[in-house]
Amino acid sequence: MTEAISLVDAKQENDRGTEQGQERQPAKTSWMPMAAVGVAQLMVMLDSTVVNVALPSIGSELPADQTALQWTISAYILMYGSLLLFGGRVADVVGRRRSFLAGLTTFAVASVLCGLAGNQELLIAGRVLQGLGAAVLSAAALSIVVTVYQNEDQRKAALATWSGLGVIGAILGAVLGGLVVSAVSWRWAFLINIPISLASGIIGLRSLPAMRADGRRPLRLPTAFFATAGLACLSFGLIRLHDGMTSVTAWASMGLSVLLLAGVARAELGKSDPLLPLHLLRIPTYWLSSLGLLLAAIVMMGSSYLASNYFQGAHDMSAFATGLSMLPMGLAALVFASVVPNLIGAVGPGLTYLIGALTQIAGAAVLVTGPSSTVVAIVALTVIGAGLPTCFVPLYGVGTSHVLPEESGVGSGLLNTFNESGAALGIAVIGTILATSTDGELASGATAPDAMTTGVGNGFLAVVICAALAACIALGLHRLTRAAGRTATTES
Numbered sequence: 179m180t181e182a183i184s185l186v187d188a189k190q191e192n193d194r195g196t197e198q199g200q201e202r203q204p205a206k207t208s209w210m211p212m213a214a215v216g217v218a219q220l221m222v223m224l225d226s227t228v229v230n231v232a233l234p235s236i237g238s239e240l241p242a243d244q245t246a247l248q249w250t251i252s253a254y255i256l257m258y259g260s261l262l263l264f265g266g267r268v269a270d271v272v273g274r275r276r277s278f279l280a281g282l283t284t285f286a287v288a289s290v291l292c293g294l295a296g297n298q299e300l301l302i303a304g305r306v307l308q309g310l311g312a313a314v315l316s317a318a319a320l321s322i323v324v325t326v327y328q329n330e331d332q333r334k335a336a337l338a339t340w341s342g343l344g345v346i347g348a349i350l351g352a353v354l355g356g357l358v359v360s361a362v363s364w365r366w367a368f369l370i371n372i373p374i375s376l377a378s379g380i381i382g383l384r385s386l387p388a389m390r391a392d393g394r395r396p397l398r399l400p401t402a403f404f405a406t407a408g409l410a411c412l413s414f415g416l417i418r419l420h421d422g423m424t425s426v427t428a429w430a431s432m433g434l435s436v437l438l439l440a441g442v443a444r445a446e447l448g449k450s451d452p453l454l455p456l457h458l459l460r461i462p463t464y465w466l467s468s469l470g471l472l473l474a475a476i477v478m479m480g481s482s483y484l485a486s487n488y489f490q491g492a493h494d495m496s497a498f499a500t501g502l503s504m505l506p507m508g509l510a511a512l513v514f515a516s517v518v519p520n521l522i523g524a525v526g527p528g529l530t531y532l533i534g535a536l537t538q539i540a541g542a543a544v545l546v547t548g549p550s551s552t553v554v555a556i557v558a559l560t561v562i563g564a565g566l567p568t569c570f571v572p573l574y575g576v577g578t579s580h581v582l583p584e585e586s587g588v589g590s591g592l593l594n595t596f597n598e599s600g601a602a603l604g605i606a607v608i609g610t611i612l613a614t615s616t617d618g619e620l621a622s623g624a625t626a627p628d629a630m631t632t633g634v635g636n637g638f639l640a641v642v643i644c645a646a647l648a649a650c651i652a653l654g655l656h657r658l659t660r661a662a663g664r665t666a667t668t669e670s
Contacts, residue, residue, distance in 0.1 A: 230251065230486065235359050240301065249302050258316075274586075340574065411432065412435035415430075489504075526660060527656075538561075
């Protein structure tokens with residue numbers, strides 16, 4: 179994180195070091211806590227996509243009807259997205275280490291329930307419990323990263339790793355899902371979480387420090403209930419958009435969400451210890467980062483969803499072959515996540531984000547044309563993958579730079595809520611565009627592969643629009659962080 183996006187921290191460190199004429203950096207700490215939370219975050223994001231390719235096998239072997247299969251995915255998204263903010267509050271009050279381990283344990287138990295489920299009701303119940311564990315785990319994990327790594331260089335690297343693992347997990351879910359279903363059974367798409375959870379838990383128990391919690395602060399359960407209900411209505415509405423953009427249920431649910439969240443916001447105004455940190459949304463760089471995370475998640479989830487449909491629907495590839503075709507996208511994200519911190523140091527977070535958005539525009543623009551060659555599609559997806567960490571890393575860096583240690587849970591939870599809402603919105607809107615376009619082409623007499631290619635092209639046009647909006651936000655962040663950097667330099 180550069181001096182421009184660490185203005186508050188830089189001022190505090192400068193004040194403390196004035197008598198000695200130099201600024202002192204906090205000492206570096208062990209990377210083992212990052213290993214614990216990083217592995218867990220990889221697992222959580224992997225589970226958001228690993229089930230997708232397993233759905234046909236689940237439907238035939240369990241058995242499960244189409245509604246149950248849809249809720250196997252939607253139940254996880256609904257719980258995860260709606261409980262992130264409250265999960266952050268729990269981390270702040272109960273303790274980050276305690277919350278992380280509790281969320282990890284819940285997630286592991288839920289994975290066993292899913293893997294051993296004998297009917298569709300138990301499978302959906304397990305996915306609900308998985309979403310609960312993921313929300314508590316994820317909010318606490320990002321809070322741990324922000325709290326533990328106070329050294330500027332380490333925090334840049336830690337946030338890059340966090341963002342990169344999230345991207346890799348979401349993309350590799352399709353690869354792993356296809357491999358597991360082809361080689362063993364759909365049940366191992368869930369049971370594989372057990373050794374991962376054990377590894378993360380053992381590392382966490384040995385390495386995570388006992389971070390100070392303030393048990394005197396209330397959990398604010400009444401406010402938390404209405405905030406969670408509002409976010410749940412938002413997630414449910416986005417999920418129901420799969421039925422079409424004219425779905426009355428979807429828009430009614432989102433309308434109720436607006437009312438509930440507006441009521442919570444009104445009640446939270448002026449509170450000295452708010453559950454919803456509205457004061458952060460008054461900071462231009464924080465709310466621009468939040469919107470940027472929403473758009474970045476739309477691009478990521480929308481691109482992977484469209485790619486999966488393109489390879490299977492337009493080229494009749496198997497689930498495993500589809501996953502392998504998307505592997506270069508994930509590898510590109512992993513490689514570029516390692517160089518993003520240096521790029522931020524060289525050109526600043528705003529320009530780094532702009533480079534990522536322009537890269538995504540270039541890759542998605544190729545796919546708008548509906549290429550007939552799978553090689554061209556894989557190369558274009560690889561370009562999009564390279565742009566993903568170049569967006570996520572600077573956005574998380576700018577956003578978390580404004581979060582104080584005592585509110586790192588809710589501050590991080592709010593950022594993650596925007597991110598998860600973007601993921602749900604991306605699949606809902608882009609999925610609807612794909613379905614509508616494909617049905618229209620089929621009705622006009624096109625073959626199924628041609629119809630799918632056209633639908634995917636229209637979906638990637640929406641991705642281009644989102645990436646273009648992201649580029650506009652990047653320009654605003656560049657201007658604001660550059661001005662903040664000049665101010666800090668002048669005052670020092």
